[in-house]
Amino acid sequence: MLGEVILVGVMVGAVYALVTVGYSMVYGILKLMNFAHGDVYIFGTLVCLTLLTKYNLHPVLAILIAAIVGGGLASLVELLVYRRLRAEQHRLISMITALGAAYVIQNITELNWGNQVMFFPSIVKSKFINFWGLQISVTHIITLFVAVLCIAVLILFMRYSRYGKAIDCVSQDMDAASLMGIPINRIVSSVYFMGGLLGVIGGVLYSSSYNAVSLGMGFRGTLVAFTAAVIGGIGSLGGALLGGMILGLSENLIGVYISSSYRDPLMYSLLIIMLLVKPTGILGSSDQAKV
Amino acid sequence: MMMGSGKRKWLLLGGLTICLLLVPMLVTDIYILSILNMMIIYSILCLGLNLILGFTGLLSLGHAAFYGIGAYTTAILMTRYNFGFGSAFFASAVLALLVGIIIAIPTRKVRGDYFCLITLAFGEIFRLVATAWIEFTRGAMGIVRIPMPKIFGIPIATETDFYYLGLGILIFTYLTIKAITDTRYGRAFIAIREDELAADTMGINTAIYKIMAFSIGCLFAGMAGSFLAVYQTVVTPSNFRLEESCLMIIMVIVGGMGRNLLAPLAGVVVMTVATEVFRSVADYRMLIIGLIMILVLLLRPQGIFGSSSFKS
Amino acid sequence: MPILDTKDVTKQFGGLVAVNQVSMTVNKNEIVGIIGPNGAGKTSFINALTGIYKPSGGQIFFQGKDITGFPAYKIAKQGIARTFQNLRVFSNISVLENVLIGAHCRIDNPFHHIFLRPLRSKKIERQAYAKVIALLKNVGLEEKKESLAKNLSYGEQRTLEICRALASDPELLILDEPCAGMNSAEMDTLADFVKKLRDEGQTIVVIEHNMCFIMAVSDRIIVMTEGAKFREGTPAEIRNDLEVQKVYLGEQEVE
Numbered sequence: 001m002l003g004e005v006i007l008v009g010v011m012v013g014a015v016y017a018l019v020t021v022g023y024s025m026v027y028g029i030l031k032l033m034n035f036a037h038g039d040v041y042i043f044g045t046l047v048c049l050t051l052l053t054k055y056n057l058h059p060v061l062a063i064l065i066a067a068i069v070g071g072g073l074a075s076l077v078e079l080l081v082y083r084r085l086r087a088e089q090h091r092l093i094s095m096i097t098a099l100g101a102a103y104v105i106q107n108i109t110e111l112n113w114g115n116q117v118m119f120f121p122s123i124v125k126s127k128f129i130n131f132w133g134l135q136i137s138v139t140h141i142i143t144l145f146v147a148v149l150c151i152a153v154l155i156l157f158m159r160y161s162r163y164g165k166a167i168d169c170v171s172q173d174m175d176a177a178s179l180m181g182i183p184i185n186r187i188v189s190s191v192y193f194m195g196g197l198l199g200v201i202g203g204v205l206y207s208s209s210y211n212a213v214s215l216g217m218g219f220r221g222t223l224v225a226f227t228a229a230v231i232g233g234i235g236s237l238g239g240a241l242l243g244g245m246i247l248g249l250s251e252n253l254i255g256v257y258i259s260s261s262y263r264d265p266l267m268y269s270l271l272i273i274m275l276l277v278k279p280t281g282i283l284g285s286s287d288q289a290k291v
Numbered sequence: 292m293m294m295g296s297g298k299r300k301w302l303l304l305g306g307l308t309i310c311l312l313l314v315p316m317l318v319t320d321i322y323i324l325s326i327l328n329m330m331i332i333y334s335i336l337c338l339g340l341n342l343i344l345g346f347t348g349l350l351s352l353g354h355a356a357f358y359g360i361g362a363y364t365t366a367i368l369m370t371r372y373n374f375g376f377g378s379a380f381f382a383s384a385v386l387a388l389l390v391g392i393i394i395a396i397p398t399r400k401v402r403g404d405y406f407c408l409i410t411l412a413f414g415e416i417f418r419l420v421a422t423a424w425i426e427f428t429r430g431a432m433g434i435v436r437i438p439m440p441k442i443f444g445i446p447i448a449t450e451t452d453f454y455y456l457g458l459g460i461l462i463f464t465y466l467t468i469k470a471i472t473d474t475r476y477g478r479a480f481i482a483i484r485e486d487e488l489a490a491d492t493m494g495i496n497t498a499i500y501k502i503m504a505f506s507i508g509c510l511f512a513g514m515a516g517s518f519l520a521v522y523q524t525v526v527t528p529s530n531f532r533l534e535e536s537c538l539m540i541i542m543v544i545v546g547g548m549g550r551n552l553l554a555p556l557a558g559v560v561v562m563t564v565a566t567e568v569f570r571s572v573a574d575y576r577m578l579i580i581g582l583i584m585i586l587v588l589l590l591r592p593q594g595i596f597g598s599s600s601f602k603s
Numbered sequence: 604m605p606i607l608d609t610k611d612v613t614k615q616f617g618g619l620v621a622v623n624q625v626s627m628t629v630n631k632n633e634i635v636g637i638i639g640p641n642g643a644g645k646t647s648f649i650n651a652l653t654g655i656y657k658p659s660g661g662q663i664f665f666q667g668k669d670i671t672g673f674p675a676y677k678i679a680k681q682g683i684a685r686t687f688q689n690l691r692v693f694s695n696i697s698v699l700e701n702v703l704i705g706a707h708c709r710i711d712n713p714f715h716h717i718f719l720r721p722l723r724s725k726k727i728e729r730q731a732y733a734k735v736i737a738l739l740k741n742v743g744l745e746e747k748k749e750s751l752a753k754n755l756s757y758g759e760q761r762t763l764e765i766c767r768a769l770a771s772d773p774e775l776l777i778l779d780e781p782c783a784g785m786n787s788a789e790m791d792t793l794a795d796f797v798k799k800l801r802d803e804g805q806t807i808v809v810i811e812h813n814m815c816f817i818m819a820v821s822d823r824i825i826v827m828t829e830g831a832k833f834r835e836g837t838p839a840e841i842r843n844d845l846e847v848q849k850v851y852l853g854e855q856e857v858e
Contacts, residue, residue, distance in 0.1 A: 033404050039481045065438050083591055091403060096544060099537055103581030111574060196489045219533075223415075226408055265419055268412040275405045443722075470717050474728055475703070475710045482704045485693035492653060494679035494708030494771060 001100060003134045005256045011140045011209070014147035018202030021154060022074075022195025023225035028235030029191055031091065035098040036077055037199060038222030039105040042215060043267025044070025044200030045207055049120055062134065067200040074196025075189045077101050083185065090143050102222070110215055116213040120127045120207040143205045150201055151241060154194070158237060159206040169264040171235070199225075220264075227271040233281030237246040242282060311458055314324060314498030315451040324450035330563050331457035332515050335464050337542050337555040338578070342468055344540065345548025345555065346477060348484030348503040350407040350594035352536050353394075353414030357509040358385045359531030361419065361516025366434040366526045367427070376440030376447075380517045387513025399498040414536055423529040433527030440521040453522050460518055464511050469552060471507070480504045535578075538562070541584050547597015554596040560594065604630050604667060606806055607652075607683075607775055612661035614644075614651045621647040623830040624661065629775065634797065634807045635840075636821030638814070640850070644830035645810045646688055649777055653685050668775060673758065674777075677722040680708045684690055684773035686764045687782045688810075694753035698744055701752050702735045705770030735770060742766045742796075758789050769800075776800070777808045782816050795821045826850070 023037045048066030051057045059270070081101050086092040124142050128135050158164035169177040170187045178184050203221065207213035224247065229235075232243025247270065251263050274281065318324060336358060361383035368374035368382060388511050398409050421428045422571050428434065440447045440456070447456050471477055479500045482490035518525050546558020562583075569579050587594065608679075610679035614622040622644045629635050637645050651658045654675035663671045665681055684705075693701050705724070709729045716724040739745040742762050747755060752763060761781060768776055778797070782790045790813070797820050801807060811817045817824060824841045826834040828850050834841060841847055 031404075035406070081589070092344075092348065092407075093588055093592055095350060095404065096540060097406060097585055098580040099540075100584030101590070103537075103584070107575060107578035108575075116417075159508055177321065230405075230408070258398045261423065265416060268416045268419075271412045272409050272416075275401055275409050279401055279405050370717075409791070467718075470721070474712055474717055474724060475707050475731070476702045476714065476717070478700055479707060481696055482693055482702070482707075485695060486691050488655065489687070489691040489693065491675040492655070492679055492685055493704055494676050495704075496674075496676045538845070 005252055007134065007136060007144075007250035008140060008153035009244065009252035011147070011248070011282045012206070012252055013245035013262040014151070015202045015206045015209075015244075016143050016224055016248045017241045017244030018150055018198050018205070018240050019221055020225045020228040020232075021151065021237060021245045023222075024229040024232075024235055024237070024240040025167070025171075025191050026195050027229065029167070029174070029188060030082070030086065030094075032082065033095050033098060033226070034195075035095070035222055036102040036105055037074075037195065037225055038220065039102050039109065039218040040070055040074045040077070040196045041203040041221055042213070042218035043073055043105060043198030044196065045120075045217075046109060047214055048200070048206070049113075049118065049213060050206045050240055052121055063123075063204050066204060067197045070200030070203075071195075071197035073105070073194035074192040074199075077105070083188075084270040086188075106215065106218060109218070113215070114213040117212050118206050120164055120211050120213045122211060123204075123208045137209075139209050143209050146205060147202065150198060154198065155237065159160060163187075163190070181204035223267060223271070227267050227274075230271060230279070236281075236283055238277065239281050239283040245291050267282075306460065307318075314456075315454055321450050324454055326563060326567060327506075328450065328453050328457055330524070330559055331454070331461050332519055333539065333542060333559045334416065334458075334461050334556050335511055335515040335518070336539050337546070337559050338461075338464050338468050338552060338586070339515075341508075341543050341548055341552065341555045342472070342480070342504050342511075343508040344543055346472065346480035346484060347501060348403070349501065349505060350403065351410040351505070351508070351541070352407055352533065352540075353410035353412075353417070353526050354508070354512055354539050355535035355603040356414040357391060357597075358392055358529075358535070359417055359526075360387045362511030362520040362526040362530065362558035363421065363428060363434070363516075363519040364513070365520040366437050368433055369438055369440075369521070370436065376442065377519055380514065383517035383520075384513040387516070388506050388510040390501060391509030394509075395502040396507040406495040411533065414531075414533055418528050418531055418533075419439050421531070428528070431528060432524055433601035434520075435525045437520050437524045437526070447521070453518075457518055457522070460514055464514070465552060468507075468511075469503075470549070472552075476500070476503070477550075479507065479600050538580070541580060544592075544594055545583065545587050547594025551597060554594055557596045558594065564579060592603035605629055605693070606666055606846035607808075608664040609652070610662045610664075612648065612651055612663060613659050614656050615649050615659045616767040620830050622651055622658075625827070625830075625832050626661075627825055627832065629806060629808060631683050631806050632801065632804055634801050634809060636817040637808065637810045637827060638662050638812070638817050638824060638825040638841075639827035639833070641812075642829075643827040645827055647830075648827070649685065649779055649808075649810060651767060652678075653683055653777065654821050674683070676708075679771060680773070682684055683772035683777065684768035684771045685777040686761075686779055686781060688783060690757075690760055690764060692752040692755075692760050692764050692767070695751060698724050698752055698755065699735065699748040701763055702739060702767050702770045703731060706735055707771070709770075709772055738766055738770055747761070761785070765796075769805075774804075775806050775808065777810075779810050780812060781809065782811060782813050790816055813825075 019041060023034055024166045025031060026034050031231065044066045047069050048062050051062035051065060081097055082094060085097055122139055124139055129138060129140050156169065161278065166182045166187055169182055170184060174184060228243035229240055231246050233239030247267065251266060254266050255263050309565050314327065336354065340354050345353050364383040364386050365379040368379040371376060394413055398406050400411065422431050442456065447453055479490065479495045482493060482495055487497055542558040542562045543555045545561055546556065547554030565583065566576065569576060607629040610626050612622060615623050625648055639645050647656065650656045652663060654673050654677065657672055659812040662669060665683065670678055670681055693704065697806060703729060710727060712727045714723050736745065739748055744759065744763060744766065752760065765778065781793060785793065794816055797807060797809065809817065809820060821838055824838055825832055826841060827846050833850060834844055834847050
């Protein structure tokens with residue numbers, strides 16, 4: 001039993017990590033709490049649902065299209081709203097604007113799909129296999145595999161591609177990067193795109209393994225991303241992975257052994273405790289203000 | 292600021308107050324009065340929030356929770372323990388203040404965006420507890436049949452009665468916050484918003500002042516909640532969702548935050564009227580609120596009626 | 604007895620020793636200049652003095668009282684006021700309010716008085732207002748009292764910052780690179796102003812990069828390099844010290 005619970009926890013953790021990575025990268029560059037993150041990925045997930053059920057597209061194709069739509073929506077929001085506030089504004093102003101953007105996307109999503117819980121088909125045939133005495137669902141294995149694959153690709157991309165290095169430069173020092181001829185706007189835009197893209201993949205994986213999706217998961221997803229990023233260390237890739245894992249595992253353990261109604265209170269409490277005790281997260285380093 | 296043009300301003304305020312006192316004699320429409328009463332509640336909330344957000348620069352996404360603490364305190368005390376409205380009102384305000392202090396103490400040193408997340412999490416925890424703790428709060432059903440309040444033996448029954456009671460609380464709130472912010476305390480709050488480190492070197496104990504601004508803001512939220520409880524006669528957890536906190540923030544920002552206390556009140560009026568006008572298109576409510584929020588912040592971050600902003 | 608007396612003040616950041624056992628004294632009514640090349644630890648030393656950093660070692664006595672490790676706001680209350688290297692005026696509020704905030708810890712108006720003794724509270728606020736107006740007149744900013752600080756010229760903002768520090772009636776005023784970004788005419792005006800303050804009884808510590816300015820205003824000069832005190836003496840002594848010239852002027856052109 002415990003083995004299965006942990007495995008599912010790891011699966012959920014990997015999906016959370018996917019959702020968190022995008023948010024955390026945005027934070028790393030712009031220091032902006034993107035409240036619209038969860039709503040973007042739910043929008044993409046619902047696009048995928050429509051493609052799957054209405055147009056009977058092949059799951060891989062549907063996910064690809066939905067992910068690109070999600071990425072596009074994220075960079076559209078950046079282009080229309082956040083970009084104008086980037087240079088000059090007080091941090092709070094852009095945070096509140098992000099809330100406004102979240103409202104708008106939420107409302108558009110609701111107009112198209114409503115706010116009730118919908119059935120989300122499994123991407124793969126759900127069956128159980130016996131693996132070293134553990135009863136494991138194939139869906140979970142594939143979900144975990146896809147999530148890990150995406151993260152691995154992202155890590156390789158960030159480490160070895162020119163783009164990845166440019167993103168790293170921009171998050172270290174935007175002005176200096178700009179002077180070095182790195183096109184800031186394009187980089188920021190693409191980070192949003194990647195964040196939305198990965199978020200949608202995470203959202204689809206999550207929804208298909210639980211066979212459910214709803215508008216409310218968007219706001220929850222935003223909070224999952226916040227919490228996981230804060231636990232691991234906000235702004236860092238490794239931190240997002242670690243935080244996602246910790247959150248997914250602990251949620252699942254509590255859900256199974258105590259009660260699933262404690263899932264959300266657990267998340268909020270973890271968030272508060274981390275922010276009070278070690279706001280830089282497990283992997284984060286402290287940033288000393290310069291006087 | 293506090294001298295000179297002050298006289299004209301007090302004259303204006305006096306005139307405004309008299310007009311507000313006369314309103315029920317001219318308006319008898321229950322619907323309009325009920326909107327006015329909701330405006331009064333939001334005005335009290337926004338004056339408190341302006342102290343936290345506009346003066347001190349702390350973005351609290353949990354203001355609705357303190358509003359809720361006030362409402363539930365009054366509801367429970369009046370329905371279950373036979374408290375009168377006066378003592379329940381007082382208890383609500385004090386409890387909101389205390390919880391405000393309890394939240395503010397550990398968060399006094401965390402960074403602005405983390406503070407925002409903590410208050411958000413607190414607000415959600417409050418709502419989850421209010422929903423889940425059925426024996427105490429009756430869960431999602433809410434507490435119903437809150438008795439009619441009496442002030443000095445006079446029952447407050449009609450919309451007009453509530454209007455005067457609410458207006459009284461609003462005027463009290465306004466004068467108190469005005470009195471506080473016209474002294475070195477108000478300036479210390481602003482200094483923290485502008486540059487916390489510089490404020491520190493001016494001899495301002497920034498931790499204490501942040502706790503002070505936050506908890507005083509919460510105190511008034513508690514009062515607004517208490518009034519809501521007797522006015523609606525029902526309180527449910529859905530009255531205190533994150534959306535409510537966001538709506539208050541939008542009202543303060545649309546009006547304009549900071550020194551000019553009338554600006555956030557104007558924001559309340561604008562946003563309430565807007566939501567009423569758009570009631571027929573309720574499906575688009577959040578879209579409209581979100582768009583107003585974005586447009587105001589992009590085009591006029593100091594708010595429609597404000598003069599100064601965070602813009603640097 | 605010196606007004607400020609530091610003993611082996613040290614500040615470390617991890618392995619980096621930013622301030623290394625600096626001992627110095629400041630006497631009443633004198634101007635002490637601290638010079639040194641970039642990265643010599645001047646500002647870190649001042650930050651340790653004013654409570655922005657907690658010193659890692661050593662002691663700081665102010666008017667005979669041990670203030671080591673006090674938080675910044677308490678040190679300000681004790682009577683040390685400062686300005687910042689990179690201007691930190693409160694930009695979105697009026698000049699007047701900026702200076703009133705500077706006077707914060709000298710406005711003796713307890714919170715409960717706002718409600719219990721409102722007239723007294725108002726009177727105290729009015730007195731503070733009058734004092735601040737006088738101060739603004741003194742530095743020539745009175746006409747701009749209602750303008751937002753960010754709308755002042757750069758030089759005026761520098762003056763405002765000094766004025767804000769003076770509003771707290773400091774026993775010791777610390778100016779951190781007050782001439783940064785000034786032209787030579789503005790610098791001369793500032794030098795006159797600083798000397799005038801000293802003549803009125805103010806005790807001042809000035810950190811500066813600019814040799815000319817520091818030579819013109821200081822009664823005594825401390826040279827810092829690599830976090831430690833290197834020399835101390837009168838402007839004439841420092842000027843003629845060959846090793847100082849090597850350390851300091853090696854980096855910057857002689858003026």
